[in-house]
Amino acid sequence: MAKPQGAGSIWNPNSWHWEEKNYTTIARQLIEQKIKAIKVESGDIILTNIELKSISGDAQVNIRKGKQVLVYDFDIEVEWRGSNESDEAEGTYKIKDLNSLDNDFELIHINSRSKTKISDKCKDMVKRDMHMKLKESFKTLMQEIGQFESDPEKLKKDQEARKHAEEQIKQAKEQNGELKERIFQEQKLKEMKMKQEFTQVSSQ
Missing domain, CATH: 1.10.287 (Helix Hairpins)
Structure with a gap:
């Protein structure tokens, strides 16, 4: 499969020489959009991601011989909220090692701020359902970041x-x-x- 076409800087004739271009800001924006767009449901409980508490890491597009190679690696802390008609729960979890090599990141430190009737159920939903939906959403992350360079x-x-x-x-x-x-x-x-x-x- 051919690598996507990339455009080097003006000083780089025909995009031939090795060049690194910082795409961290764009990658972070896409990651935040994807995470906040996800909603999971189980029974009468609806669980959503309401905020990115922190995100560390970077993304860059390497240009060589007119082709692009995208590399990224991020760790993210997410705040979640679950609720039904009578109760609610809130907490955090961390996405560990979201990278460009594979889509095999981990969800760790899944916590609830307080003990409620649905807090344990919500943590199970994060571990199972949220993890699955995040994996599905992040499948296209590399392509979407790359489109900014090869547009x-x-x-x-x-x-x-x-x-x-x-x-x-x-x-x-x-x-x-x-x-x-x-x-x-x-x-x-x-x-x-x-x-x-x-x-x-x-x-x-």
Whole structure:
């Protein structure tokens, strides 16, 4: 399977040289959207993720020979809430080692802030149902992050910017060449004038 096309920076002609581009902010935004969008139900209990308490790690796209390689690794702490008509429970859990190599992350430290009638049931739902839905959602994370780099509109704009930069460099070289030629001609005229003056002085 061919690797997605990637666009290097302006200094990187044809995206040929190795280049690392930071995609941590975009990855974190996508991860947060995915986590907050998940809802699980069991019996009369509805459980949702209400907040990301913390997220650590980074994501980067490596460009080489016009191709992109995405690498990311994150640890995340999530706050959850479960409720039914008569009770509710809240707590946290951690997503350990969400990475680009596989989708085999762990859910650890599944806690409830207080003991209620449904708190234990909610923790079981996090461990089983939430874990399964997170795995399903994160299957497309790599592709979605990569789309920001290989987006056709982005590639088109990059090509236009690269072409504009190349034209500016060409113009600068031409102008520099014209300047050198003008300086050379001016220097040549000065030397000719000095020779004439020297000849006149010598003949007197």
